[in-house]
Amino acid sequence: MNTYEAVRIVAAREIRVKLRDKAFLFGTLFFLLFAVGGTALPPLLAGGPPSVAVIGTAPAALTAADFEIHPVADEAAARALVRDGGADAAVLGDGTVVALTDAPQDVVRALSTAPAVELLDPSGMDPVLSFLVPLFFAVIFFFTSLTFGLQIAMSVTEEKQTRVVEILVASVPVRVLLIGKVAAGAILALGQIALIAIVALAGMRIADTGDGLVTMLTPAIGWFLPFFVVGFVMLAALWAGVGALVNRQEDINAVSMPVQLAVILPFFGVMMFGDNPAAMKILSYVPFSAPSAMPVRLFHGDAAAWEPAVALAVLAVAAVLMLAVGARIYEGSLLRTNGRTSLAAAWRDREARRLAELDTAQG
């Protein structure tokens, strides 16, 4: 059995266990419903144009704006129609606009004379979108890397807790276990967000709002996937490392705090500085925040064509370093059975190295 095959067997078990886990399945289903709900539903539910009750003939501005006109006899009838929901608004003889709770912006706008507007930066984004899109990327990276990362840590601790790991290590190298777990986590996480991305894009296409959102999001999502995978792998080995430090799953939370912070702080960073191009530029190069910050900059059109490639390269280098760190902690603590292992002890532990040397040095 070669290394590749062993990794495949380890990863296949992790994936199989996860696919049978009801919490995971419901979580994915929830995300998918969220994606459908967030994209396809609002335009479909928004219904047609607002309806306006008018006394006599409708003003030209209203007919031109394509409102649904309800002719009524007098002011009382107009007010009654608005009150019982038959119309969204009414326009009285003296030009007063009647509505139930809020001023009907679109009716007011249609009846007013707007000044001419000259946009200096015509690509400027809808403010709602420019808030929602960073949120979307940050939340997706935050949630998936936290849940799947924690999953890796728990799976490592489970093997240590139950001592299955001793049977495993006797047959395959420690590193094979680590790679198998990281690979399985990455495949599952990527599979989940790819599914969400596809559903979201399909939803937007079905509901096509015609404002070019799909075209603007596609490159951002296209880059998000490689950033996500590399960013996830960077943290995955660290998750495995902290999982190996403890003997009980209850202790994971305390010991994984540094890794959790490496996920949480970038999340808040991107949330807070989402509309600050200078800060976002820095965040898009910092490995921990790059997976969510760079797609946001791409979406806003703030990043030059070469920038994502460079940031991805920086991220990849960081990922290789973190993999080495995580692997060393994992190998240094996995087979220590007495209680909780400190980071320093795990870092200094040479057991795995010595075993590997024994393995290669033939009798």
Added chain:
Amino acid sequence: MTKVLRLDGVSRRFGDRQVLHEVSFDVTAGRMTGFVGANGAGKTTSMRIIMGVLAPDAGEVTWQGERLTRAVRRRIGYMPEERGLYPKMSVRDQLDYLGRLHGLGRDAVRRNAEELIERLSLGERAGDPVEQLSLGNQQRAQIAAALIHDPDILVLDEPFSGLDPIAVDTVVDVLRERTRRGVPVLFSSHQLDVVERLCDDLVIIAGGRIRAAGGRAELRAGHALPRYALTVDGDAGWLRDEPGVQLVDLDGAHAVFELAPDADDQRVLAAALSRGPVRAFGPVTPSLAEIFREVAR
């Protein structure tokens, strides 16, 4: 080359605690070797070194004269000290996983799994998650996990703890099948009576040092004192006055005594017969517990 698993001068320290001192012993093909010692004597550390879970500071482990490599280790069936299987996986799934990880093909794993499930009477529970099984059944599942890849060597840490007597017999039968096929079996146990009944060879460890090792019969003979037991019909108190006899224990008609090196046991027997019927007479072989207490002191 005889098929022998050998520990040769294996030492190991944890921090400033020397846990194993140049431990050497053999586990021979086709024999059950009992590994006995008090808690903390070094049994588990020795077994973990055999399994490549720990590295020795000095010495080596060989199989048929060659240092143990991972390829050979993959052919060992191992049962760790504290029980370990995936709690939420079914018995069948774990056997499948562990078998495949040990390099077996899909069909071979399935065949072995069904056979073991049948042999260890796990049939009805094989599809249930391990955590829902009784402790005894979890233990059987653990044994199945050690045997799933048809190992060439077995290293079992406390395989009988937690088993009821019937289950012990079932497991012993399964292990005997393996030794008949020439598999060497090393097993540790606290239950000296079980070891006494099962082992062909015995290794006694205390304080990280091997105190005694060898065939069970030879060990008992080697540790036998010049001690005899006699049962007569009347009172055996007259033994007190026999020359060369040192009474160890007297309980009416039953006596245990030691003989001086130059004394003749047959003369004592003749003396007893001259006083009346003799119901039993013979040398006393020490029990394993006695040998253990003696050498482990």
